[in-house]
Amino acid sequence: MLAGVGTLMAQDAPARVAVSGTLRGRVDVKSLAYSLAPRPSASEPGRSSIDRLPRQIAVVYFQIAPSGAFEQSDEARPMMDQRNETFVPHVLAIHTGTTVEFPNSDQIFHNVFSLSKTRRFDLGRYAAGRSKAIRFDSPGIVRVFCDIHSHMNAFILVFAHRYFAVTDEDGRYRIDQIPPGSYAVTAWYEGSDRETRPIVILPGGGVVEQDFVAR
Amino acid sequence: MSCGSVIRLAVFGAGAILVLLAATGSAQTLSGEPITLMGGRLTIGGDATLSIAPRDPGAYFNRTDYNHDTTRLLRLDLTAAFRPHPRVMFVSDIRTENAEWLRPYALYLKVTPWPDRAFDVRVGRIPPAFGAFARRNYAADNPLIGAPLAYQYLTSIRPDAIPISADDLLRMRGRGWLTGYALGDAKFRAGLPLVNALRWDTGLEVRVGSQPLELVAALTTGTLSNPRLSDDNDGKQIAARLAFKPSPAVTVAASAARGPFLSRQAVSAIPRDSVALTQVIVAAPPDDPYGTGPSGSYGSTTTAELAVVPAAAGAYVQRAFGLDAEFSSGYWLIRTEAIFSQWSLPAILAPYLNAPLGAVAFDVEGRYKVWPGVFLAGRVDHLHFSKVLGSSDLTTWDAPVSRVESGIGIYLRRNLIWKVVYQGNWRDGGRVRRLHVGASQLLFWF
Numbered sequence: 001m002l003a004g005v006g007t008l009m010a011q012d013a014p015a016r017v018a019v020s021g022t023l024r025g026r027v028d029v030k031s032l033a034y035s036l037a038p039r040p041s042a043s044e045p046g047r048s049s050i051d052r053l054p055r056q057i058a059v060v061y062f063q064i065a066p067s068g069a070f071e072q073s074d075e076a077r078p079m080m081d082q083r084n085e086t087f088v089p090h091v092l093a094i095h096t097g098t099t100v101e102f103p104n105s106d107q108i109f110h111n112v113f114s115l116s117k118t119r120r121f122d123l124g125r126y127a128a129g130r131s132k133a134i135r136f137d138s139p140g141i142v143r144v145f146c147d148i149h150s151h152m153n154a155f156i157l158v159f160a161h162r163y164f165a166v167t168d169e170d171g172r173y174r175i176d177q178i179p180p181g182s183y184a185v186t187a188w189y190e191g192s193d194r195e196t197r198p199i200v201i202l203p204g205g206g207v208v209e210q211d212f213v214a215r
Numbered sequence: 216m217s218c219g220s221v222i223r224l225a226v227f228g229a230g231a232i233l234v235l236l237a238a239t240g241s242a243q244t245l246s247g248e249p250i251t252l253m254g255g256r257l258t259i260g261g262d263a264t265l266s267i268a269p270r271d272p273g274a275y276f277n278r279t280d281y282n283h284d285t286t287r288l289l290r291l292d293l294t295a296a297f298r299p300h301p302r303v304m305f306v307s308d309i310r311t312e313n314a315e316w317l318r319p320y321a322l323y324l325k326v327t328p329w330p331d332r333a334f335d336v337r338v339g340r341i342p343p344a345f346g347a348f349a350r351r352n353y354a355a356d357n358p359l360i361g362a363p364l365a366y367q368y369l370t371s372i373r374p375d376a377i378p379i380s381a382d383d384l385l386r387m388r389g390r391g392w393l394t395g396y397a398l399g400d401a402k403f404r405a406g407l408p409l410v411n412a413l414r415w416d417t418g419l420e421v422r423v424g425s426q427p428l429e430l431v432a433a434l435t436t437g438t439l440s441n442p443r444l445s446d447d448n449d450g451k452q453i454a455a456r457l458a459f460k461p462s463p464a465v466t467v468a469a470s471a472a473r474g475p476f477l478s479r480q481a482v483s484a485i486p487r488d489s490v491a492l493t494q495v496i497v498a499a500p501p502d503d504p505y506g507t508g509p510s511g512s513y514g515s516t517t518t519a520e521l522a523v524v525p526a527a528a529g530a531y532v533q534r535a536f537g538l539d540a541e542f543s544s545g546y547w548l549i550r551t552e553a554i555f556s557q558w559s560l561p562a563i564l565a566p567y568l569n570a571p572l573g574a575v576a577f578d579v580e581g582r583y584k585v586w587p588g589v590f591l592a593g594r595v596d597h598l599h600f601s602k603v604l605g606s607s608d609l610t611t612w613d614a615p616v617s618r619v620e621s622g623i624g625i626y627l628r629r630n631l632i633w634k635v636v637y638q639g640n641w642r643d644g645g646r647v648r649r650l651h652v653g654a655s656q657l658l659f660w661f
Binding site: 108122150 | 259426
């Protein structure tokens with residue numbers, strides 16, 4: 001599982017290499033999940049009209065990372081916006097030690113929180129134009145919700161290494177600068193690992209193509 | 216629990232489990248999401264609450280007009296919203312409490328004529344236009360277990376029975392959970408709260424605006440204290456609420472309502488002349504299950520002179536005015552509400568009920584999140600009554616009540632909340648005047 005990522009190293013991977021390879025491919029989601037519908041409310045039923053959008057984003061990551069991968073730190077502060085009662089992006093993949101900003105771009109209150117073991121937090125209620133931030137120090141999956149709007153939810157995947165990629169709208173991904181070695185690579189989609197495949201980066205580097213199917 | 220209740224509970228429970236399984240299956244990842252069918256046009260959600268507390272020693276502070284106790288209650292609730300057209304929505308909310316029959320809490324049609332304007336019309340069993348507590352969306356919106364006194368505590372007023380005099384009324388002081396009077400339905404039954412949060416009224420409602428001003432106005436069959444599915448007195452209630460929301464953090468609102476509350480049958484029991492009045496006085500009193508019968512307490516039987524009484528049921532109205540406010544920021548959520556209600560009754564026999572019976576309720580409620588998934592909550596509540604002059608003294612027509620409730624809530628999961636509360640109740644009358652009780656509640660929603 002993702003929670004254990006970062007604790008192992010590839011046996012064949014040298015500590016420092018000048019030659020590196022690239023892994024790229026596509027994740028084919030066979031059964032798309034959709035954004036949650038608002039809970040029906042007898043007193044305020046108008047909220048049920050929010051459109052449900054397909055969730056297409058997957059994450060590809062190394063189960064076993066090369067040595068040296070854990071030394072990198074990321075100073076960037078990625079953002080998970082709250083817009084139209086939706087977290088944008090729905091999936092965020094970050095390195096441990098990263099601080100994520102949660103701005104509120106709606107004209108109503110939101111209350112970002114998570115009860116995940118990886119990172120338990122509650123940012124409280126805050127209005128439009130304001131932002132609060134949380135630092136993620138442990139690898140794992142963090143489910144993010146809004147305490148006011150139950151249909152708002154998102155994922156933050158925290159990795160102890162940098163060998164991961166979020167797919168684009170076409171399901172394509174790319175991971176660069178991979179040291180030669182044998183690895184297990186997993187495609188994750190909407191809360192669970194869907195497919196794991198072995199790959200080999202040859203001593204000479206190069207590009208490895210690997211597609212996944214998320215069923 | 217009877218065999219029939221067990222069967223009903225089993226049937227409803229099985230349905231709820233099927234619904235949950237369906238939700239889990241379709242969600243792929245979450246069990247905390249509503250079910251969506253028909254391409255998203257039909258959405259189904261639900262709440263299940265199990266509240267446990269020691270057996271009531273006869274104080275009945277938490278009694279509801281369904282003869283249930285809010286601190287000892289199993290409630291299952293299914294809400295469905297069906298949108299066959301972008302401008303039309305059918306909304307239903309069915310509930311069962313303690314495995315009794317399903318009741319339609321809400322069942323109405325909502326029409327939004329102009330999609331780009333904050334204006335809609337609702338027809339059927341509609342949300343209340345008055346006040347704040349009864350309009351809260353979900354069970355989890357109550358951070359405690361009990362309800363505010365104004366919305367749950369049963370006064371000694373009844374819609375189907377009329378006290379013949381001030382003394383007849385004062386006999387039932389502090390006994391709203393089971394009252395009986397000389398006129399109308401002779402059986403002892405539960406009285407009315409100021410505003411009934413457990414039943415919604417039937418009629419037509421219009422909503423205009425959203426922010427910063429929202430106006431809700433409704434024309435309904437019943438009244439605030441006695442919402443009804445069918446008419447019982449040829450009268451209609453008018454209710455309205457104007458809310459001002461200057462920012463997402465603040466809501467301030469004022470409500471008002473007026474409607475006839477006495478039933479046609481109760482009003483027809485009012486004596487039309489002194490002969491009929493004398494017959495009522497000398498007749499056998501209602502069967503009081505507590506043996507505090509009205510013998511000799513109707514008032515003066517030697518001066519059976521009839522006061523001037525109106526004849527139409529529409530003359531006896533409940534008037535109410537309310538103010539409510541909500542403030543939230545950071546980890547705080549604070550709500551407060553004040554409700555003034557007045558019921559007019561016929562003056563029949565001395566000592567007369569000359570003035571309408573008044574009641575004032577006020578509560579302040581707060582919630583503070585102390586830790587992710589953990590909150591503290593509290594509510595201070597008081598209900599007071601106007602005074603009437605009986606044969607012996609001038610006193611409040613019902614016993615004033617105070618309540619303090621505080622507790623802790625823990626999110627076991629996002630949609631599974633465990634609450635533990637302490638509740639202290641004090642009443643200036645009745646057989647049991649104090650009740651200190653602890654209660655626990657498990658709340659699940661999807």
